[in-house]
Amino acid sequence: MKLLGMQTAKVARVAGREFASTALTKGFIIGALVLPAFFAALMPLIVFLVDAAKPPAQVGVVAIIDRSQEVGPALSESLIALGEEDTPDIPSPDADVAELAGAATALLGDAPRVSVTLEPADADNEVVRQRLLEDTGDDTQRTIAVIDVDADAIRRGADAQPGDAFGSYSVFTRPEIDVRTVGRMRGAIDRTIRDNRYAAAGQNAEERRARTTVQRRDVQEVTESGTRDSNQELKLILPFAVIILLFMGVMTGGQYLLTTTIEEKSSRVIEVLLSATSPMELMLGKILGQLGVGMLLLLMYTGLGIVALIVFSMLDLIAWTTIVYMMIFFLLSYIMIAALMAAVGAAVNELREAQSLMGPIMLVLMLTFYLSFPVSLSPSATWAVIMSMVPPVAPFAMLARIASSEPPPFWQIALSIGTCSVGAWLSVWLAAKVFRVGLLMFGKPPNIRTLIQWVRMA
Amino acid sequence: MSNAIRMNGVRKTFGPKVAVEGIDLSVPEGSLHGFIGPNGAGKTTTIRMIMAILFPDRGDLEVLGRKSAVESKDRIGYLPEERGVYKKMKVAPFLEHMGRLKGLDAGPSLRKATRDWLDRVGLPDVAQKKCEELSKGMQQKVQFIASVLHEPDLLILDEPFSGLDPVNMRLLRDLIREQHEGGRTVIFSTHVMVQAEQLCDHIVMIHNGKKVLDDPLGTIRSRYEPTAVWYEPMSDGPTADAAVSAIEGVAGVGEHDGHREALLSEHADAGVMVGRIAAAAPMARVELHRPSLEDIFIEIVSADADTDELQQLRAAVRGGENAASEAEVGS
Numbered sequence: 097m098k099l100l101g102m103q104t105a106k107v108a109r110v111a112g113r114e115f116a117s118t119a120l121t122k123g124f125i126i127g128a129l130v131l132p133a134f135f136a137a138l139m140p141l142i143v144f145l146v147d148a149a150k151p152p153a154q155v156g157v158v159a160i161i162d163r164s165q166e167v168g169p170a171l172s173e174s175l176i177a178l179g180e181e182d183t184p185d186i187p188s189p190d191a192d193v194a195e196l197a198g199a200a201t202a203l204l205g206d207a208p209r210v211s212v213t214l215e216p217a218d219a220d221n222e223v224v225r226q227r228l229l230e231d232t233g234d235d236t237q238r239t240i241a242v243i244d245v246d247a248d249a250i251r252r253g254a255d256a257q258p259g260d261a262f263g264s265y266s267v268f269t270r271p272e273i274d275v276r277t278v279g280r281m282r283g284a285i286d287r288t289i290r291d292n293r294y295a296a297a298g299q300n301a302e303e304r305r306a307r308t309t310v311q312r313r314d315v316q317e318v319t320e321s322g323t324r325d326s327n328q329e330l331k332l333i334l335p336f337a338v339i340i341l342l343f344m345g346v347m348t349g350g351q352y353l354l355t356t357t358i359e360e361k362s363s364r365v366i367e368v369l370l371s372a373t374s375p376m377e378l379m380l381g382k383i384l385g386q387l388g389v390g391m392l393l394l395l396m397y398t399g400l401g402i403v404a405l406i407v408f409s410m411l412d413l414i415a416w417t418t419i420v421y422m423m424i425f426f427l428l429s430y431i432m433i434a435a436l437m438a439a440v441g442a443a444v445n446e447l448r449e450a451q452s453l454m455g456p457i458m459l460v461l462m463l464t465f466y467l468s469f470p471v472s473l474s475p476s477a478t479w480a481v482i483m484s485m486v487p488p489v490a491p492f493a494m495l496a497r498i499a500s501s502e503p504p505p506f507w508q509i510a511l512s513i514g515t516c517s518v519g520a521w522l523s524v525w526l527a528a529k530v531f532r533v534g535l536l537m538f539g540k541p542p543n544i545r546t547l548i549q550w551v552r553m554a
Numbered sequence: 555m556s557n558a559i560r561m562n563g564v565r566k567t568f569g570p571k572v573a574v575e576g577i578d579l580s581v582p583e584g585s586l587h588g589f590i591g592p593n594g595a596g597k598t599t600t601i602r603m604i605m606a607i608l609f610p611d612r613g614d615l616e617v618l619g620r621k622s623a624v625e626s627k628d629r630i631g632y633l634p635e636e637r638g639v640y641k642k643m644k645v646a647p648f649l650e651h652m653g654r655l656k657g658l659d660a661g662p663s664l665r666k667a668t669r670d671w672l673d674r675v676g677l678p679d680v681a682q683k684k685c686e687e688l689s690k691g692m693q694q695k696v697q698f699i700a701s702v703l704h705e706p707d708l709l710i711l712d713e714p715f716s717g718l719d720p721v722n723m724r725l726l727r728d729l730i731r732e733q734h735e736g737g738r739t740v741i742f743s744t745h746v747m748v749q750a751e752q753l754c755d756h757i758v759m760i761h762n763g764k765k766v767l768d769d770p771l772g773t774i775r776s777r778y779e780p781t782a783v784w785y786e787p788m789s790d791g792p793t794a795d796a797a798v799s800a801i802e803g804v805a806g807v808g809e810h811d812g813h814r815e816a817l818l819s820e821h822a823d824a825g826v827m828v829g830r831i832a833a834a835a836p837m838a839r840v841e842l843h844r845p846s847l848e849d850i851f852i853e854i855v856s857a858d859a860d861t862d863e864l865q866q867l868r869a870a871v872r873g874g875e876n877a878a879s880e881a882e883v884g885s
Contacts, residue, residue, distance in 0.1 A: 105657075106655060109651070109654050109655055110655070113651055117640075117642075117643075360638075360640075363638045363639065363640070363641055364634075364636040364637060364638030365638035365639055365640055366638065367607065367634040367636055367638065368632070368634060368638055368639075368652065368697065368700065369655070370605070370607045371605055371607065371627065371630070371632035371634065371701075372627055372628075372652065372655035372656050373627070373655060374606070374624050374627075536602070536607065536608070
């Protein structure tokens, strides 16, 4: 049977070999199945290593210059108390602070165990800071930090107006002090200064904290099957996941296509193939074969995601139409990019030579990929609508909009499919010309100018 | 008899370089045509245009009654000059893949045909070996099978003997003859003219992209009458040469390819001259020397070439001493 002057049986035969020679190899199976499973299994190990990498319990002396003369003792107590608590001080209005703090402790490591020296309020900062350079030989006696509290940190100056900012404090440390240790000390200092400001204003600090804290409860979603916790975060992640899947499918198929075309050319089997097929049949067969590879990956990972959603009873998070549109836009995006990659593969003699010609294609693809993230956050913005209509950005941008919380109207999706189809056709038309001429060109690799000449020549 | 190939005023350029210029050609069905000429003459470009791998800038072309080989690729077998196989693919699956691309149905008959051909070319044990494990000569035989597996009406072989040892050269020549005797039209190109002389019934000579000769081998031989007699005196010395050079009709004596050679005058009768030379002095051997295709080629192009160019061309069409001697061993 013939279609557009091509023998479909030959196209199918080329596609079949292309698919089998890629997808039925150990390398592909390892890359597509084993590696993701390996990384999933690696996650607990990574968490363990992060935990093991927590900073050591740092010890030493903290010198406090309290120019306000109001908060020094309280600061001393807070800093010393750090060494007695296991959870870091994380200011949060949520009731789940303990839970958060517990999780953070695993990352932040043991609390610093410090002693404190209160310096005179008029102490020279420069002189006190010199201690940070001294080596006492005993870690517990060395000064690890100097805290210099402003005079108006607790009470504003006499000239200050209501609403003016209070004074603050400066922290000086040794270079080797871990940033996480400093963070915990600053948390304690912030809380102590805040409590003392409340007290200076005649307010009970704990009561004030209680009054300013509004406990947040999870948003509940009401569905036909009942009420459940909302998955706002997952909804936010969904467009990103879909875009990444699309990118992965396009890149994988395109890269394989590039590699196999170069292999066929460099092994000189290409002329044997051209004696049996037309260049167009060959190119289309190869594109379709690798489309199958990309589609297989896409379906496999999408399927895994759907299984996970089913397991957690969240299948309704993703509409089935999104999956259908993902497949349609994958097809269009893949054809646009893969045709160009096939042309590059036909134009060069080895993979190394392809790098310079791949540059513009990769640039377009990366730009397309990254631009789709802001689109997913502002799916109805004018610029997002325009981007979702203009190939080659359109498939990614439109899919990001479809998977967002504000799906576009159907006519926009249809229009985008239309413009992408035209883009894919143009890409194949252009690529076919380069492919036909390039396949039998050996020697010096072409530059962009030469490729344009080939297009005119073909 | 209808033509398997017809070309009319075909021209092909690559940028400023004219690869093929105004070639007219008719290849009757069932003939065995040899395309000869030095490397870079335009043979491969002509063949690629016949195969619709390249397309002419100008001129008409018909292959097996169709306007383009694209429409009759399944009826054509092609062994390109640049050999290539899927290195990681096993031999039998590779051949079956090529057979299917040529329109054969997958199944026991294709597998059997593949096995039979591997047996015939002396490679019965390589079916499940990867192509990359085969020697270059073996790969060439596998590729020949790929070109004939689908029993084509037209078989085009571009430099089929290059890289083969004398034994395999003889095997391949027998297989080509067999294909021809089976009624197929066979075209093969070579830059080693001895090979064409041994195999073809029709010669097309190409030089600098132009056809300079297109005749049956018999016609060429009759047109280019012998112009020299090779002789071997019983004893060394100038006596025999002097006697031969004194014969009426001998334009001069000299040495050619290690043979003593008497060049005949324009109107001298070659048959008579053999007798006269044999009688001039005691001779171990006297032989009428017919011009080879190489000589004819050199004679044709000599008008446009200087001495250095002629020497280079002669070396090119001989394909080096090794190629020529291999051809002789294989004959």
